[in-house]
Amino acid sequence: MLTPDRKPSREPAAKSDELLGKIIEIVRRTGLAGFSLDTLAAELGTSSRMLVYYFGSKDELLGRIVYTIRDDTVKALASAPPSTIVDAIDAWWNYYRANLPDMQFFFHLTSRSFEEPDKFREFSSTAVEQWVAYFHRSLQGACRDDEEARAVARLVLATVRGLMVDLLITGDRQHVEQSLGEFKSLMRKSHVEGSATSGG
Incomplete structure (x- = not known):
């Protein structure tokens, strides 16, 4: 099948x-x-x-759409690699805020994967890693080791996706982006300023 x-x-x-x-x-x-x-x-x-x-099927077409958009977006953002995790967050957020339908399709396919996990196994297995790698690159040298950098990258992805769900559901851009600002402040203090004081 x-x-x-x-x-x-x-x-x-x-x-x-x-x-x-x-x-x-x-x-x-x-x-x-x-x-x-x-x-x-x-x-x-x-x-x-x-x-x-x-x-x-319609689901197969939706899968093609989501994969193509995601691959193109990762390549576009990675073509000008951000120097810090905050820059990476800004690039990700600004892109998807300007292209909200892209995220609607992603979350719709995510819900379909809950309904039919066997049919969407490959989607589920690849929905995280490309973006973790993107955020991970901007954290190299800003964490104690590579394992921590990957863990933080996954945390960043989960947070920005969660805030994007909030924006899609509520439409409350002011408060969502206020929360995003607080998150970026935490990242800046712990993984940007911290890297400068630790010498790497």
Whole structure:
């Protein structure tokens, strides 16, 4: 059985990639409310049957969307590596605040993985590591050792994702970002200023 984690092999990748780029543009504009094969097909001038041919089920297509967005985002942010963990947090937050539909799709797929864990096993296994690696790079030299740096990177990821859930649910940007500011202050004191006084 195909899963949302696997690209279809029955059609040349170039065609499905071309369609996927257009689909991502559409769903970023419409959000989850516009995410149905029929709606997408109408916008693309094709049929839902053809989308099933290229991508499989709606879940498989959602998986492709989330993976593509995440990979592109990680590469974009990593292309200008942040010098501190606070800079890394700012880059992550500013990107997703400007692209909230990206996070809506991520959390929707997360909820689907709870419903059908076997079907979404690969998604669950990869949902954390890329971002942990991103935050980890900005913590090298700012922690006692690599194990601590990875633990802090995971804590940072959990915190910013949690605050993003808060923002998506409440829409209360002022208080969410006030909490984000407090978290960054804690990180700055413990992992930026601390690294300067400890000599690495």
